[in-house]
Amino acid sequence: MDGMDTAIAILVGTIRAGTPLVFAALGELIAEKSGVLNLGVEGMMLVGAVAGFIATVLTGNPYFGILAAIAAGILLSLVFGTLTQVLLTNQVATGLALTIFGIGMSAFIGLDFVGTPIEGLKPIPIPFLADIPIVGPLLFNHDALIYFSIVMFALVSWFLFHSRGGLILRAVGESHHAAHAIGYSVVKIRFLAVMFGGAMAGLAGAYLSLVYTPQWAENMTAGRGWIALALVVFATWRPGRVLIGAYLFGGITILSLHVQAVGYDVSSHLVATLPYLATVIVLAMISRDATKIRLNAPASLGKPFHPGA
Amino acid sequence: MKTDQKLQRITAFFAVAVIAVAAGAGLLRADDPLKIGFVYVSPIGDAGWTYQHELGRQAIIAEFGDRIDTSYVESVPEGADAERVIRQLAADGNTLIFTTSFGYMNPTIKVARQFPNVTFAHATGYKRSDNVSTYLARFYEGRYLTGIVAGSMTKSNIIGYVAAFPIPEVVRGINAFTRGARSVNPDIEVRVVWVSSWYDPGKEREAAEALIDQGADVVTQHTDSTAVVQAAQDREVYAIGYHSDMSKYGPDAHLTASTHVWNGYYIDSVNAVLGGGASSTDVWGGIAQDMVELAPLNDAVPADVRAQVETAREAISNGELHPFAGPVNDNSGTERVPAGEVLSDGDLLSMDYYVEGVQGTLP
Numbered sequence: 001m002d003g004m005d006t007a008i009a010i011l012v013g014t015i016r017a018g019t020p021l022v023f024a025a026l027g028e029l030i031a032e033k034s035g036v037l038n039l040g041v042e043g044m045m046l047v048g049a050v051a052g053f054i055a056t057v058l059t060g061n062p063y064f065g066i067l068a069a070i071a072a073g074i075l076l077s078l079v080f081g082t083l084t085q086v087l088l089t090n091q092v093a094t095g096l097a098l099t100i101f102g103i104g105m106s107a108f109i110g111l112d113f114v115g116t117p118i119e120g121l122k123p124i125p126i127p128f129l130a131d132i133p134i135v136g137p138l139l140f141n142h143d144a145l146i147y148f149s150i151v152m153f154a155l156v157s158w159f160l161f162h163s164r165g166g167l168i169l170r171a172v173g174e175s176h177h178a179a180h181a182i183g184y185s186v187v188k189i190r191f192l193a194v195m196f197g198g199a200m201a202g203l204a205g206a207y208l209s210l211v212y213t214p215q216w217a218e219n220m221t222a223g224r225g226w227i228a229l230a231l232v233v234f235a236t237w238r239p240g241r242v243l244i245g246a247y248l249f250g251g252i253t254i255l256s257l258h259v260q261a262v263g264y265d266v267s268s269h270l271v272a273t274l275p276y277l278a279t280v281i282v283l284a285m286i287s288r289d290a291t292k293i294r295l296n297a298p299a300s301l302g303k304p305f306h307p308g309a
Numbered sequence: 310m311k312t313d314q315k316l317q318r319i320t321a322f323f324a325v326a327v328i329a330v331a332a333g334a335g336l337l338r339a340d341d342p343l344k345i346g347f348v349y350v351s352p353i354g355d356a357g358w359t360y361q362h363e364l365g366r367q368a369i370i371a372e373f374g375d376r377i378d379t380s381y382v383e384s385v386p387e388g389a390d391a392e393r394v395i396r397q398l399a400a401d402g403n404t405l406i407f408t409t410s411f412g413y414m415n416p417t418i419k420v421a422r423q424f425p426n427v428t429f430a431h432a433t434g435y436k437r438s439d440n441v442s443t444y445l446a447r448f449y450e451g452r453y454l455t456g457i458v459a460g461s462m463t464k465s466n467i468i469g470y471v472a473a474f475p476i477p478e479v480v481r482g483i484n485a486f487t488r489g490a491r492s493v494n495p496d497i498e499v500r501v502v503w504v505s506s507w508y509d510p511g512k513e514r515e516a517a518e519a520l521i522d523q524g525a526d527v528v529t530q531h532t533d534s535t536a537v538v539q540a541a542q543d544r545e546v547y548a549i550g551y552h553s554d555m556s557k558y559g560p561d562a563h564l565t566a567s568t569h570v571w572n573g574y575y576i577d578s579v580n581a582v583l584g585g586g587a588s589s590t591d592v593w594g595g596i597a598q599d600m601v602e603l604a605p606l607n608d609a610v611p612a613d614v615r616a617q618v619e620t621a622r623e624a625i626s627n628g629e630l631h632p633f634a635g636p637v638n639d640n641s642g643t644e645r646v647p648a649g650e651v652l653s654d655g656d657l658l659s660m661d662y663y664v665e666g667v668q669g670t671l672p
Binding site (some may be wrong): 003006009013047107117208212219220222224253258260261262263264265267271272 | 351355501505506509510514515516518519525534535560
């Protein structure tokens with residue numbers, strides 16, 4: 001295998017490894033921009049993964065699986081929304097509980113499906129474009145979910161900064177009292193944002209169980225939900241930086257595997273820490289302006305809101 | 310002194326009387342089953358380390374029927390939580406408890422001290438006491454045999470190995486596998502990718518794909534998921550499973566697997582306790598004791614290779630062949646075992662170098 005093929009393999013692997021993080025982190029970004037900190041991403045991903053897998057086994061169609069994953073993610077986020085927005089429970093504690101619940105719940109409902117083989121989501125080569133050398137395999141020969149993740153990135157970026165809805169969402173996240181005073185329903189908007197986060201986490205889970213490793217195995221997210229959460233903060237709530245961070249993390253993970261596979265002498269301990277290290281350093285570099293971080297961080301993040309208060 | 314002796318005799322008499330009464334009661338209630346507990350480190354699933362122990366549990370149920378009553382606790386984290394679970398099993402009246410992961414070692418020893426009448430058996434550890442036995446299998450013997458299969462089936466002479474952490478147990482497997490492969494094909498090169506996780510299906514799969522991209526046409530793993538076998542199936546190369554028969558995850562790719570078989574050990578242990586002769590033992594059995602077996606070979610494996618594997622299996626079983634019989638050189642060329650000698654068990658347990666044929670240096 002020559003260098004070019006290896007480079008393409010690494011880059012394609014980068015996109016695949018980064019995609020679940022892109023989904024989950026963009027979803028969490030919207031939730032946090034509305035002022036809600038949902039630490040239940042890992043749990044919602046797992047429930048999405050298992051629901052998507054089961055629906056695919058039962059219907060034989062992975063696209064129904066994707067829909068089921070979205071539905072399952074939303075369902076779990078509704079539990080979180082009801083607890084934190086209506087019953088005003090502590091968001092950190094509720095989010096942690098949601099993750100623990102999601103881990104257990106997904107293991108329980110997935111018990112009979114461990115080891116069931118499925119036909120995963122297949123790549124859809126885009127006619128003509130996929131045949132271009134280098135660029136074709138890199139950009140135009142992916143599965144539907146990868147294309148969709150890019151669409152979602154564009155949508156989220158546009159929505160947040162170029163739409164009226166995004167302005168309202170950010171207003172709610174900055175100062176819920178002010179937003180409430182001018183007549184926006186803070187609770188309703190936050191509910192929608194949390195549901196979007198749930199749907200995206202469900203998609204991230206579906207990507208793992210339907211594309212990445214087409215199988216269901218207990219706890220198969222292996223901590224990716226937490227990495228997505230950290231990405232949002234390190235990317236200072238900017239969608240573009242989330243995308244860079246996700247691909248950077250995925251890319252260095254894949255690169256470190258390839259470096260070992262080629263046979264270079266590197267410490268596996270060092271290699272295992274590199275994705276974390278590099279992502280933190282790069283994101284810290286591009287967002288080192290402390291004032292801007294404060295401006296980007298939603299001021300009401302994690303604070304409970306009661307309309308009567 | 311005299312009174313002491315008298316006292317001892319009286320105590321002894323009472324002790325015997327109590328035991329006799331208890332035994333009598335036991336005879337009268339012969340249907341009281343022996344309670345046996347298992348502690349598992351991960352979910353049972355349908356392949357892997359814990360699954361093989363679960364097969365062992367099912368084997369003793371089949372063997373002893375209603376003379377025993379088994380229970381298990383799965384996904385028990387190593388550490389403080391394990392101690393709580395083990396103590397609970399002992400307090401619940403289990404008189405034989407199997408703790409099946411290395412990290413249960415200290416909790417097992419600690420709880421065993423508090424329950425001297427309960428027999429404990431701890432897998433893969435090295436601490437024993439009057440009522441704690443240890444057991445382990447010579448997995449490297451199975452690795453050697455699967456190495457022969459891989460070495461015979463590769464065309465690129467590059468074999469990929471996805472591994473979790475560079476500890477002696479894993480390194481020993483890599484080395485035995487490599488020696489097996491090179492026993493039939495001295496041009497073999499084994500490339501190792503460390504994923505720094507026992508269980509991360511996504512990362513294991515990417516590691517396998519990276520190895521396949523680098524020309525490996527047989528891949529194997531020392532991690533806990535089946536992702537590597539699946540990757541091989543999708544990329545149309547061969548794979549060798551570990552822990553369990555993983556053929557259903559890659560019907561075309563899966564050549565064979567080195568599997569763990571605890572059935573015999575568990576049956577012997579139950580027999581020992583039922584017979585009242587349980588004592589602290591240290592078992593390290595391999596192919597000869599049927600604790601390591603190969604999964605059925607794929608149809609793609611030709612007859613001469615099958616014969617070769619079978620010959621080696623018998624030779625290991627009757628002691629003629631040792632996977633680490635000298636000369637053993639490490640991959641920097643230093644002689645580790647001179648010709649005519651075999652590696653001692655102690656050196657096997659502390660192995661910290663790659664043998665000839667493995668690429669790279671050990672992290």
